[in-house]
Amino acid sequence: MKSLTVLDLLDLDLKEHNALELKCLAGRKGLVREITVPELNRPGLPLNGFYENFAEQRIQLVGRGEYAFLEKLFKERETDSVEKLFTYTIPCCIFSHNLQPHKYFLEIAEKSHTPVLITSLTSSEISVRLIRLLSNYFAPQQTVHGVLVEVAGSGVLIQGDSGVGKSETALELIERGHRLVADDAVVIRCISGNNLIGSGTNKVIGHHMEIRGLGIINISHIFGVGAIRDEKQIDFVVQLEEWDSSQIYDRIGSHETTTDILGVKVPYLKIPVKPGRNIPIIIETAALNERLKQKGQYSAREFNKNIIQWLESENARKVYLENYNNKQDIK
Missing domain, CATH: 3.40.50.300 (P-loop containing nucleotide triphosphate hydrolases)
Known part of the structure; x- marks a missing residue:
């Protein structure tokens, strides 16, 4: 199966509307992890404790909604679901809007060798660019x-x-x-x-x-x-x-x-x-x-159509003339 590493993603020389503007904040030892599917995952449900059918093979994108929920968890010191997230071998986590991850989040990521990346792009824009890039890369x-x-x-x-x-x-x-x-x-x-x-x-x-x-x-x-x-x-x-x-x-x-x-x-x-x-x-x-x-x-179809119409008109004209001549002979 074709794959690229998180380090490859960081090293891609993309310009203008393709640029991802990614920087690594933690988990550099895990930059060799491979990205194998051209899809993203928003980890809202996992952070809420629901890990059934968790798409761990996808890049995890943290937007403003997930970020606000993370801040709430850290404030209330309910970090079990966050710690469980890093028990999975996810390729990396990306924070959009230049959102700065909590210190404890970075510590857990560092211990599990999970790359944590940050971008100034909005969640929708980084999603569009990543999906476009990955779709092209993994295309047959x-x-x-x-x-x-x-x-x-x-x-x-x-x-x-x-x-x-x-x-x-x-x-x-x-x-x-x-x-x-x-x-x-x-x-x-x-x-x-x-x-x-x-x-x-x-x-x-x-x-x-x-x-x-x-x-x-x-x-x-x-x-x-x-x-x-x-x-x-x-x-x-x-x-x-x-x-x-x-x-x-x-x-x-x-x-x-x-x-x-x-x-x-x-x-x-x-x-x-x-x-x-x-x-x-x-x-x-x-x-x-x-x-x-x-x-x-379609030139060929139009040609055939015109030929058929011409033949039909010619046949109709012949039939009309024959009928007319027959009538004249009877008179």
């Missing part, structure tokens, strides 16, 4: 061979056999103003069960490309930082393959084809490659067409 993921580019706002995963021209196609798309996310190896994470986010395996080398005959190139240096991005939602998959005259390729596009990635169905397009076909423009058009589909406009 897989690494696939291909190139991920952002084309007209859509994330396009280009796959195919080695040497079919994936990187060259992506390079021309970048030259046309689109952006590279990752080349060769793409890490895909499934967020919230239905959102596929793709990124490179390494931020240092992620925006480099290997072009046969040219070597390794740095996209951000050549085309500028506007030609790259760190991650992107995958909207559809393009499979490049050598043209096979024995195969029948879709020429209408009325049937929606999908592929499965981490249990999520993603639109799938197979494009045959041969000399004379401008693959980047085809992919660019496919991306625009996919955006139209997301808005409820």
Whole structure:
């Protein structure tokens, strides 16, 4: 099972709206404890003495309500439920709003090697940021061979056999103003069960490309930082393959084809490659067409509908003319 330690949580270099602003007040020997689930727990019931089904594997978040109750317990010297809290191997306790834990609370935490952290963020804000971070960290993921580019706002995963021209196609798309996310190896994470986010395996080398005959190139240096991005939602998959005259390729596009990635169905397009076909423009058009589909406009379906209406009108006109001619012959 994937996990990270409390120390990892403290060491994360998060900026702006992702920053956790955490500081450790006690229990530093327990910073190696692992966080194994992307969920939080508010320990109101346990502090009141109810420990049945206590979620000890979760981070314990103490807000103003729990803090006021703790102060009451310490004032009345009823600390049994607090002491029992630290008999469980909880990952850590986090106090929001810069609330300073009671001295005795810190002493118990220190003895049990349980990290006690503090943040200036509100309970709701630290909850949102932590859940977002942990959900991303624990999200199911897989690494696939291909190139991920952002084309007209859509994330396009280009796959195919080695040497079919994936990187060259992506390079021309970048030259046309689109952006590279990752080349060769793409890490895909499934967020919230239905959102596929793709990124490179390494931020240092992620925006480099290997072009046969040219070597390794740095996209951000050549085309500028506007030609790259760190991650992107995958909207559809393009499979490049050598043209096979024995195969029948879709020429209408009325049937929606999908592929499965981490249990999520993603639109799938197979494009045959041969000399004379401008693959980047085809992919660019496919991306625009996919955006139209997301808005409820299906070109192939509308084409079929118009053809059917035209055929029906033609048939109706023929029937009318035949009936009219028959009547004229009788007269």
